[in-house]
Amino acid sequence: MALTQSTGIRRRLSGLHTGLHSSGWVVPLFLLVWIGMVILPLAILCTYSLFESRAFRTIYTPSLATWVTLFDSGRWEVAVRTLRIALTVTVIELIVGFPFAVWLAKGCRSRGLRAVLISLLTIPFFLDISSRTIVWRAILGQNGLINSVLSGLGWIDRPVDWMLYTEFSVHFGMIAPYFPTMVLPIYLAVSFIDDELIEASSDLGASPLKNLSNIVIPLSLPGVMAGIIFTLGPALAAWVEPGMLGGGFVNLLSNSVESAYTALKYPILAALSTFVILLLAIMLIVMVLLTRRFSDLGSAFKVMRR
DSSP: OHHHHHHHHHHHHHHHHHHHHHOSSHHHHHHHHHIIIIIHHHHHHHHHTTSEEETTEEEOSOOSHHHHHHHHTTHHHHHHHHHHHHHHHHHHHHHHHHHHHHIIIIIOOOHHHHHHHHHHHHGGGGSOHHHHHHHHHHHHSTTSHHHHHHHHTTSOSSOOOSSSSSHHHHHHHHHHHHHHHHHHHHHHHHHTSOHHHHHHHHHTTOOHHHHIIIIIHHHTHHHHHHHHHHHHHHHHTOOHHHHHHHTTSSOOHHHHHHHHHHTTOHHHHHHHHHHHHHHHHHHHHHHHHHHHHHSOHHHHHHHHHO
16 A cells, blocks of 8 residues: 555655656746846846936936945945955855865765764754844853853953954854854855765875865855855844844944934935945856866766766
8 A cells, every 4th residue: 555655655655756857848837937036126226326316306317426425425335345255254154164064075984973973964954043143142242151251260450352243253153143144055065075086086196185186176166156156145244143142233235234224314324235236247257267277067967967
C-alpha cells in the first residue's frame, strides 16, 4: 500500500515537472512579475529624482535641480559613507566567511556537527535585530562590561570611548547579522563540488593550496557573488545598527532617507537612493568583469546544475 502511494506521488511530481518544462508561459509570466515588482519601482524611483521639492510639494517638471542640490549640499557624502561602510563589512564577512564555509562543506566530517552549525547560522533570521543590537550598548559603552573589566584589571585609567557611537561600533554591530547571508550561499556552492574532482587533483600531486586556488575558488564563485550581493544589499539599507550603535554621530543613508521622508522631500529621497543604486551597479559590473577574467562562470554554474 505504501509502495503504491509512493509510486503515485512520484508520477504526479514527474507529471508536474514535465508540464512546467513543456509550458511556454512560465518564463514570460516570471519576467512579467519581475518587471512589475522590481524594474518598474526602480524606474519610478529614478524618475522621481528628476523632479523638485518646493514648500513641501513635489514639482512634476523634469529638471536636474535635485541632483545639483544633492551634490552642493554634500548629501552625496552620506551615500558614499554608507557604501564605504557596507563594503568594509562585506569584505570582512567574505574574509571570515569563505574559509568557514569551505570547512563546513568539505572539512567537517561529522554530519551532526554540520547540522548544528547550519542551525546556528539560521538563528539570526528568527530573532529581532533590535533586541540583538541593543545588547551591545551595554557591552561597548563607557560604563559597559568591557570597560568595567578593563578598569577592574587596572589596564585603563579612564573608560575607552571609541567603542560606542562611532563607525567602529556600527561596523561591529553589522558583522554578526550578515554573517549567515555570506556563509550559506558559499557553503551551498562548495557543496556542489564533486569530492572525486578534488581527490583526482590530489592524486596528480596537487597540494591543498593548489586545489583551493584551481578548483574550489573558481567553482565557488557563483556562491561568492551571491553572498556578496546578499550581504552588501542589506548593509546599504541598514538602519537599526547605525541608529542604536551610531547614536546619531554616524549619519548613513537610512538616516538621510528618513529625514527626507519626514520633510516630504521625495525627489531628494529618490536621488539619494538612485545614486547608491548607480554606484552598486557599477561595482557589480566591475565584479562580474573581474570574475570572468579570472574564472569561467559558465563552467561553475554547470557544476552546480549537476
